[in-house]
Amino acid sequence: MKKPLAPVAITGMGCLCAAGLTVEACMDFLFQGKRFPARPSRFFTDPGAGFPVFEVKSGFWSPERFRSSPRCRTVRLALTAAHEALAQAGLERDLLKQKRVGVCIGSNVAGSVSNPELFGPSESWDNGYPTSGRRFAAANPAVGLAREFDLTGPVETVVTACSAGTDAIGLGAAWIRMGLCDAVLVGGADELYEITYNGFISLMNSDEGPCRPFDVNRRGLNLGEGAAVLVLESEELLRERAGICRGRVLGYGAAGDAYHLTAPDPDGQGLRLALQEALASSGIAPDALAFINAHGTGTADNDRIESRVFDAVFPKIPFLSTKGYTGHTLGAAGAVEAVFSLGCLSFGQVPPSVGFADPDPELPAHPVSQTTAVTGSAAMSETLAFGGNNAVLILGKDE
Amino acid sequence: MRIDGMGVVGGFGCGISDLAAGMEEGRSPAEFFPLSTVHGELQVPMLLADTAVLSTMADRRTLRRIDHHTRMALLACLLAMEDAGISEPAAESLGIIVATGYGSTCNTFDIQELCPAADMRSFSPIQFSNSVHNAAGAHIAAVLRSRGPNLSINQFDLSIPMAFLTAAHWLAEGRVDRVLVGGVDDFARIMAYHRHCRFSGRQVGDSSPAAAAVGEGSAFFLVSDHAGSQDGVSVAWAESGFSDAPKIPGFDLCVIGADGFSPGEEAYGRCVSGPAACYTHLYGHLPVGMAFDVAAAVLSLRAERVYASAGGGVPMPGGPELISETRPLESGQIHCLKIGAAGGYGRVLLEKR
Numbered sequence: 023m024k025k026p027l028a029p030v031a032i033t034g035m036g037c038l039c040a041a042g043l044t045v046e047a048c049m050d051f052l053f054q055g056k057r058f059p060a061r062p063s064r065f066f067t068d069p070g071a072g073f074p075v076f077e078v079k080s081g082f083w084s085p086e087r088f089r090s091s092p093r094c095r096t097v098r099l100a101l102t103a104a105h106e107a108l109a110q111a112g113l114e115r116d117l118l119k120q121k122r123v124g125v126c127i128g129s130n131v132a133g134s135v136s137n138p139e140l141f142g143p144s145e146s147w148d149n150g151y152p153t154s155g156r157r158f159a160a161a162n163p164a165v166g167l168a169r170e171f172d173l174t175g176p177v178e179t180v181v182t183a184c185s186a187g188t189d190a191i192g193l194g195a196a197w198i199r200m201g202l203c204d205a206v207l208v209g210g211a212d213e214l215y216e217i218t219y220n221g222f223i224s225l226m227n228s229d230e231g232p233c234r235p236f237d238v239n240r241r242g243l244n245l246g247e248g249a250a251v252l253v254l255e256s257e258e259l260l261r262e263r264a265g266i267c268r269g270r271v272l273g274y275g276a277a278g279d280a281y282h283l284t285a286p287d288p289d290g291q292g293l294r295l296a297l298q299e300a301l302a303s304s305g306i307a308p309d310a311l312a313f314i315n316a317h318g319t320g321t322a323d324n325d326r327i328e329s330r331v332f333d334a335v336f337p338k339i340p341f342l343s344t345k346g347y348t349g350h351t352l353g354a355a356g357a358v359e360a361v362f363s364l365g366c367l368s369f370g371q372v373p374p375s376v377g378f379a380d381p382d383p384e385l386p387a388h389p390v391s392q393t394t395a396v397t398g399s400a401a402m403s404e405t406l407a408f409g410g411n412n413a414v415l416i417l418g419k420d421e
Numbered sequence: 422m423r424i425d426g427m428g429v430v431g432g433f434g435c436g437i438s439d440l441a442a443g444m445e446e447g448r449s450p451a452e453f454f455p456l457s458t459v460h461g462e463l464q465v466p467m468l469l470a471d472t473a474v475l476s477t478m479a480d481r482r483t484l485r486r487i488d489h490h491t492r493m494a495l496l497a498c499l500l501a502m503e504d505a506g507i508s509e510p511a512a513e514s515l516g517i518i519v520a521t522g523y524g525s526t527c528n529t530f531d532i533q534e535l536c537p538a539a540d541m542r543s544f545s546p547i548q549f550s551n552s553v554h555n556a557a558g559a560h561i562a563a564v565l566r567s568r569g570p571n572l573s574i575n576q577f578d579l580s581i582p583m584a585f586l587t588a589a590h591w592l593a594e595g596r597v598d599r600v601l602v603g604g605v606d607d608f609a610r611i612m613a614y615h616r617h618c619r620f621s622g623r624q625v626g627d628s629s630p631a632a633a634a635v636g637e638g639s640a641f642f643l644v645s646d647h648a649g650s651q652d653g654v655s656v657a658w659a660e661s662g663f664s665d666a667p668k669i670p671g672f673d674l675c676v677i678g679a680d681g682f683s684p685g686e687e688a689y690g691r692c693v694s695g696p697a698a699c700y701t702h703l704y705g706h707l708p709v710g711m712a713f714d715v716a717a718a719v720l721s722l723r724a725e726r727v728y729a730s731a732g733g734g735v736p737m738p739g740g741p742e743l744i745s746e747t748r749p750l751e752s753g754q755i756h757c758l759k760i761g762a763a764g765g766y767g768r769v770l771l772e773k774r
Binding site for chain 2: 027125130155156158159162164165168169173174175176177178179180181182183189193196197199200202217220221224225226276277278279280281282283284291292295299407408409410411
């Protein structure tokens with residue numbers, strides 16, 4: 023990265039997860055310091071096994087808001103977040119049709135055959151052969167948004183596992199900068215899913231109780247579900263319709279560990295490179311950040327590496343993990359936490375990292391444990407993923 | 422952006438020489454294999470990829486835990502590097518973009534079939550890890566020691582144009598100096614059954630673009646910024662939209678991705694008025710098939726020849742007229758067009774400078 027890139031305006035945000043069904047509800051919830059993990063309600067689990075999750079409250083889906091009627095929960099989550107984001111942006115359906123509007127959404131479960139809606143096991147093949155394209159569309163949140171709002175721009179689903187939501191925002195911002203789109207709906211969406219739930223248990227990466235990011239007693243993550251959508255707009259469209267800028271994507275960086283499929287590089291080299299790229303592309307100095315919204319899953323390796331890198335690169339910057347409130351929403355996490363970061367910048371404070379109680383003496387840096395005032399106009403939100411993907415956003419409030 | 426090298430593996434064979442030979446020969450290399458179904462064993466045509474040569478190109482210990490899906494992608498990447506004459510890429514200036522329509526289907530099917538047993542907690546963590554859609558990208562990065570940006574895209578049959586578009590953006594913004602960009606898809610048993618149900622009772626040949634055999638494979642391209650380049654084949658344009666496809670200029674060759682599986686394929690006939698070619702008989706039906714169309718177009722531009730289409734130009738109902746005989750290429754540009762099964766289109770324009 024040679025020089026800072028142009029910031030991209032954010033004009034609308036929508037979010038739903040276990041913390042709430044709107045951005046406002048989520049932000050209120052974070053500062054209450056509470057959480058309600060529970061056993062999965064939508065698929066069978068061993069009653070004595072533990073491993074709680076953070077589900078979105080039932081009743082979130084309001085079909086009367088939409089023309090389409092998707093069956094897939096991930097698509098419903100994405101549509102609900104997009105509806106809120108577009109309403110906040112003040113972008114009407116008629117205008118969306120007239121402009122070149124793209125969609126870039128991160129997802130994990132909606133990634134094609136991962137979803138049983140798309141291809142069930144072979145015993146069900148006799149129930150009529152599938153038309154794969156139609157089934158893909160039915161389970162894909164990016165296509166769901168394009169169809170619902172008659173969008174004609176590029177449509178992309180990013181499947182970089184847990185960093186997908188962050189990557190989708192960074193890539194969508196490039197579409198605006200490169201003049202490809204007038205506006206882009208970016209974000210992430212993922213429903214809680216039986217395979218990922220059991221997969222993380224098989225990896226021994228799940229905590230049998232509520233997760234404890236950065237705590238000495240941390241035992242792993244809790245899965246969650248949710249969606250967040252942000253509206254990115256070109257300066258031309260923003261001026262043309264006298265829209266309100268509510269924040270900006272200032273920088274984005276991504277790098278691979280080139281180390282292991284499921285374990286992060288112990289030296290955090292990939293994360294450091296991603297941080298460097300994000301900072302360089304934003305033109306923001308490390309000490310100018312108000313705070314860092316860490317990935318902070320509660321797994322031993324993830325938290326250790328983040329703590330070490332933060333201590334080395336951002337020794338005085340407060341950081342937090344919001345996974346204790348939402349669980350790990352996988353492909354949605356980067357987008358959900360980007361929205362939280364923008365909300366905290368606006369509030370001038372960050373909530374406590376719920377679940378963090380006893381500092382780990384092996385970690386050189388620790389997250390905030392109580393509501394903390396922050397100063398500055400830019401924050402960092404970062405995600406680490408399966409496959410060694412590291413993705414970082416620098417977000418700013420509009421001033 | 423300039424294409425410095427490309428690597429391919431699929432039902433036609435392994436490497437660009439095998440693809441070129443298939444294009445010269447003009448017949449489908451599909452073979453019949455047994456497919457187990459609830460109705461018993463069926464014989465269906467398939468285009469399967471053999472990755473055995475990979476064990477001579479990569480450390481065997483590294484390959485132990487890598488499944489067939491990733492092996493295909495890794496092999497195509499290594500072949501692309503070889504074609505470009507590069508053995509050790511710069512770790513931080515190489516980006517990787519993997520497009521996949523299905524992801525690792527074999528793994529995922531195996532996992533899904535455990536569901537009724539209600540004993541999913543016992544499944545293999547390695548199998549689960551390899552079913553995650555960015556597994557191929559992660560393994561490729563580890564083998565090449567690439568710490569550049571690493572992206573996996575899943576937009577079904579429009580994944581490839583989005584991958585090329587993203588590669589162009591990365592190079593334009595100076596994020597990396599080179600990008601390995603391409604696609605990979607496993608053989609999908611369920612699509613083979615789909616083809617059997619849909620086409621087995623009809624008199625269609627396996628070379629017809631209206632009924633391609635189900636395939637698998639991978640095609641990757643090593644691309645770089647072509648500023649200052651005097652020759653070679655470049656990607657001049659890549660686009661995708663959720664709208665009707667644009668009209669292709671009548672004087673340019675268009676390689677179309679018709680394979681008989683997508684509703685609305687007759688749209689090719691509406692937007693292609695000039696010469697058209699189709700090579701799905703070589704690589705088969707798979708969502709990232711457009712990567713092979715791009716590879717075929719690169720070979721055509723390199724050889725300055727247009728190769729005969731599937732089955733010598735078997736007509737496609739409602740489609741454009743397909744080139745039936747190999748002949749000299751009249752233009753320095755070739756369009757590759759895909760009509761999306763879920764709507765939308767993708768187009769990649771290649772040119773020889």
